[in-house]
Amino acid sequence: MSVAAPAFAFDIGSLLNNKPxxxxxxxxxxxxxxxxxxxxxxxxxxxxxxNGWGLRSTAGV
Structure with missing residues (x-):
């Protein structure tokens, strides 16, 4: 048997007390x-x- 917890949208940074x-x-x-x-x-x-190496080798930087 499983119990579903309600989900809430929040800013994980504020939960961790990080600066934005x-x-x-x-x-x-x-x-x-x-x-x-x-x-x-x-x-x-x-x-x-x-650009990837292949394009740079043919077309330049």
Missing amino acids: KESDKFAIIRVDKLASLMNDPNSHVNIYDA
Whole structure:
């Protein structure tokens, strides 16, 4: 015999007393905007290449 407990939606972070996570700040930008961000030492821009090795080896970065 099993007993079903009621389910409640809650924030697991508040249960664990964790600080809320700041949301990620991703954006799709044009090449000219990227160039200006890369030249600005205060922009703190991070660039990630999401293409796999196979595509990079044939098409470049």
